[in-house]
Amino acid sequence: MAKEESVFKVVLTLVLIAMVSAILLAWVNKITREPIELNKRAETKRAVKIVLRGLKNIAYPEFPEEMEVDHSPVKYFKAVGIRGVLMGGAFIVKAPNGFSGDFEMMVGVDSSGLIIDTYVLDHKETPGLGDGMLKESFKEQFRGKRLAGTTWMVRKDGGDIDAITAATITSRAFTAGVKRALQAFERLKKEGQK
């Protein structure tokens, strides 16, 4: 190997390597873009079906609409029955300030504002602690609750929600997320009455 390579050769090899890399990545990006988009949409669809289960004869749009609650964007699928009556909705909200940042969850609500079910879409909470929010024992207390009549805080803060053992921060975020979704539903309902 020569001790001193010419600058020209050095630059040329690096440029060539970078160019080949860029071409390869562009190609991989192109062939994976569609499957990735489909995977994301399939998960959202699955979640909507779960959180709106039990509602009969409803229709909801293919893509979600958007609004804002507490300066945080909420995406939602409005479920309408015959003649466009509001039958409920699936709300995608950001649960604020979890143990590892915000996480995304979906809440399904029926026409009278009662929670059908919740579904966590994307989270980075601690496995074994925070991910207790995926367990039935935690989720079931939310079902059948509505915005009014419940203090939407964990018991430690003077509310009505039983927190997950050793994961109060996650429980707080989850509870705040559910509350946002319920507020979003109330707003939808009001708009419908106008």
Added chain:
Amino acid sequence: MNYADKFKKTFFTENPVTGLLLGLCPTLAVTSSAENGLGMGLATTFVLLMSNLVISLLRNIIPNRVRIPAYIVIIATFVTVVDLGLKATLYDLHKTLGLFIPLIVVNCIILGRAEAFASKNTVWHSIVDGIANGLGFTFALFILGAIREILGSGAILGFRFWPEEYRTILLFVLAPGAFITLGFMLVGMNKISKMLEGK
């Protein structure tokens, strides 16, 4: 090259994790379950195999002075390929590993093998070296993940040892558990290595 010896070395005596103590960041961070360990290990194996292959192909072309930047570009390219590929095929696994996949770029095992082996050996030997080291890494991550998952969650790969309501040793799925388990694992692996060498 004796393949059986090579694999025995990279699994035990010169295992990247338990023998050389390389790549500890992903090792400690993702091994809260056996599945995560396995996924991370295999993703790294793919990157290691491909980067070793390309770097040994180009070993006489890349100028000595810029070899490190060149290696990093090559490694980063394959990491991005893995990232996008996993997202497109194993979406759920990608969701749990997501944060750590881009960090494979700075996993010193990969740059280490490029610098110490692939840049000096033939393509075929570099491929074998990449697979052997990758699988050794996967092996260590899987064992670590399995121990932590059994003790911390009472389950492994979806199989439960005791019901969900039972208390488990939560410490093991948290960060300190990773260090403690790794410590005990090093003791065990050193014993095994000594036995293998003593023969």
